[in-house]
Amino acid sequence: MRNNVGKYAATIAWPVLVTTLILLAWEISVRALGVRSIILPSPSAVIETMAERRDLLLTHLWPSLYLTVLGFLLSVVGGIVVAVLITYSAIVRKGFYPVIVVSQVIPKISIAPLFIVWFGTGTVSSLLLAFLVAFFPMTINAAMGFESIDEDIHRMARTFMGSRWQIFWKIRMPNALPYIFGGMKISITLAIIGVIVSEFVASQEGIGYLIKLAGSLLDTPLMLAAIVALSISGLALYGIIAAAESWAVYWQPPPEAVGVGGG
């Protein structure tokens, strides 16, 4: 156990060190070269801004996070339902599945203005865009998880007269969990992008709106403060999913630290 903790400390020590060095270099060069804060504020200036304009940042952060989480949850439920249909219905698998896959060629973000036309500026458009971009990886991953059961396991369950229902709940579902969590990790990041882009296009609130507003006012410190706040939130959401994964998928040895820092 202690060894594990030591290993974990070692894996995070290096990235932390590198990040610190980069921030330090940034701070020093901005001060030494006298870069104007409208071009690039120093890290300390950004932190100062975050503290000073905390209320403004939070006011705009909440609606964005709320829509992100809601869109994400909808995509999880929707993705799993569609994946079940893909697994069990030949019509969906042969007819709709290829269409869903090919439709991914469309950069979904480019549909944002169309959503504004259809659903107006506001929460509905943001929510739908978040759902739309997050839905696909969820569906693909869950479908893969449901279908990737070992033929021998399926056979074993059949010799013990397992019904389709039992095979789904007792075999396919747990078997799909690692895949579903893999999909969730991708979807949460995409859901954030969906909401932010939608707020860029047309919205009167949200962190995306704030970033755009700060940009148009040439308030670079505020812009960076908003970006940092958004990144921290994204990291936290990703971390919650990763923690839920290691709890739910207890039977798999913990993954190497490779993917963990990627959030």
Place this chain on the structure above:
Amino acid sequence: MRSAVASSAPARAPGRARDDGAAIVRIAALKKTFGDLEAIRQLSFDVGDGEFLSVLGPSGCGKSTLLMMVAGLIDPTAGEIRIQGAKVAGPRREIGVVFQSPVLLPWRTVLQNVLFPIELLKLPRAHYQQRAMELLRMAKIDEFAGLLPRQLSGGMRQRVAICRALVHDPNILLMDEPFSALDAITRDEMAVELQRIWQAHRKTVIFVTHSIREAAFLSDRVLVMGRRPATIIDELTIELPRPRSIAVTEDETFNRLVRHLRKAIEASHAE
């Protein structure tokens, strides 16, 4: 077409089993083709109640296909299989199967894996929990009941699979090369264990293997299958006293049996 063949009298193929009246499994004029490939041709034999029968043959000779048909997972092309008089048309409660690999569910503990058939068959779990623990004790893995499969060695996992196949108290145990993935030392050990378990429970066992030694050591009777399409080319009754220990494999009697079986297999290759 199938029913017409099935209703015809079973042909007496060479190596037809003795008809001792106590047969629990009867296989008559069994045939299986996959497209153009004829896997099994005119296969007929009986298995006595409580008998340990091995089906010995080279890899890919169709013996696993035979076992899957007895398990009700594959339909025969022609002929029929009867278990306790009833024609096999699908998986049946009185059968337990052990596969080549343990096929344990990685998210379940050893005990939960053993109880899996009980859940699927909707039997009272409380009642069978005790039985599952007894089986684990007999297989000498009861101290690992709470562990996950990945924490066990290959031999232990296969022991769990054997306990799982026995938990719902089936009359017939089908084993499809269950020890082929294990190392030689573990294999010998598992053969002794299996014999002990079989003697305690007296299930009818159909044991498919390509190991001559294993077949000779474990069985009451060995059926030798030739190359595809599979038919029985020889039959040998093993009358060594039980319980047999691994030391028996060094006896002259045992080696004579092994030589006999090897010759039968080699003869089928020469054809």
